[in-house]
Amino acid sequence: MDVWIDIKENITVQEALDFVQSPDSGGVAVFVGNVRNETKGKPVRQLFFECYAPMALLELEKIAAHTRAAMGIKKIAILHVSGNKLPGDTVVVIAAAAPHRAAAFEACQYAIDTLKDTVPIWKKEYFEDGEVWVAAHP
Amino acid sequence: MQVGWDAGIKQRLAIEVKGMKILLFGIAKDIAGAPVIQVDAPVAKVAALKEHLYQQYPRLRELKSCMIAVNKVYATDDAALQPGDEIAVIPPVSGG
Numbered sequence: 001m002d003v004w005i006d007i008k009e010n011i012t013v014q015e016a017l018d019f020v021q022s023p024d025s026g027g028v029a030v031f032v033g034n035v036r037n038e039t040k041g042k043p044v045r046q047l048f049f050e051c052y053a054p055m056a057l058l059e060l061e062k063i064a065a066h067t068r069a070a071m072g073i074k075k076i077a078i079l080h081v082s083g084n085k086l087p088g089d090t091v092v093v094i095a096a097a098a099p100h101r102a103a104a105f106e107a108c109q110y111a112i113d114t115l116k117d118t119v120p121i122w123k124k125e126y127f128e129d130g131e132v133w134v135a136a137h138p
Numbered sequence: 139m140q141v142g143w144d145a146g147i148k149q150r151l152a153i154e155v156k157g158m159k160i161l162l163f164g165i166a167k168d169i170a171g172a173p174v175i176q177v178d179a180p181v182a183k184v185a186a187l188k189e190h191l192y193q194q195y196p197r198l199r200e201l202k203s204c205m206i207a208v209n210k211v212y213a214t215d216d217a218a219l220q221p222g223d224e225i226a227v228i229p230p231v232s233g234g
Contacts, residue, residue: 033234049233052163052226055210056233080233092234112234120207120226121233122164133165134232138202 002068004077005060007051007121016077016095025074027101031094031108037087045126047085052120056080059119066114067107073098078111080121158219160191161226166204169197170227184208185215191227202230 004019013032020028035047060078067073077095085091092115096107115121123134158177162170181187184206192199205228206213212228219225 050164050167051233052161052207052210052228055207055226058210116231116234118212118231119233120163120228120231122229123232124164133168133229135230136165136201136232 002075003061003064004079005057005064006077006079007053007056007060007082008079009081009083011079011081011090011093013090013093013095016079016093019077020075020095020097022075022097024099025097025104026099027104028095028097029101029104029108030096031092031112032090033092033112035085035087035089035091039125039127042127044087045128046087047091047126048124049080049082049085049091050122050124051080051082053082056120060115063111063114063119067096067111071098071103071107071110073103073107076107076111078115080115080119082121158187158223158225160187161224163226164229164232165201166195166198166227166229169195182219183215184213184217184219187219187225188215198227198229204229 013030037044064076064078067076073096075097079093081091094108094111096104098104125132125134160175160177162173167173179190181190198204207226207228208217209224
């Protein structure tokens with residue numbers, strides 16, 4: 001197994017890293033996304049993540065497959081949370097391992113950018129004075 | 139004979155396509171007020187379904203985008219809908 005895709009309540013950097021480490025990969029890059037405590041100056045109390053899990057997993061698989069086919073990634077883990085999260089909590093971890101570092105960096109950048117673009121996961125921000133689905137409106 | 143059989147199948151399909159269940163997520167779920175809705179209008183293509191949804195829930199038009207997924211894959215407006223398809227309304231995604 002060279003790809004680990006998962007959506008669950010809690011994720012850790014360590015589990016993603018443990019999965020991708022192997023002697024054939026000299027370069028390992030990790031992207032970690034955490035809950036920010038403010039948006040445009042307004043304090044964020046918490047986030048809620050909703051997922052269309054069966055489709056989200058398929059879209060994540062496509063991302064992982066592309067990094068392996070086009071970038072030479074040996075192993076990749078893409079983990080995302082669902083449910084309620086507080087500022088500072090980790091919500092996404094991408095770990096990519098390749099023989100050399102350039103591919104690992106490139107894969108992380110590609111994976112997070114594409115995830116934000118195509119994977120059916122939605123984030124609601126809770127402020128002191130209300131809540132909003134992120135990026136829903138122009 | 140052939141014509142009659144064909145018409146019968148078409149009628150059956152129309153009836154089955156009518157009772158379509160649609161999954162909704164994120165802000166689309168809030169706008170419709172339910173995680174699953176039933177569409178009884180006979181819509182054969184994604185474009186027709188979207189038009190139906192816009193009429194039913196005008197606030198969907200205000201979204202930055204509103205995609206339809208058929209069987210867990212993003213579908214274009216000209217994609218055909220079949221009985222038993224898993225159909226979902228995908229408002230702008232915001233994971234990560």
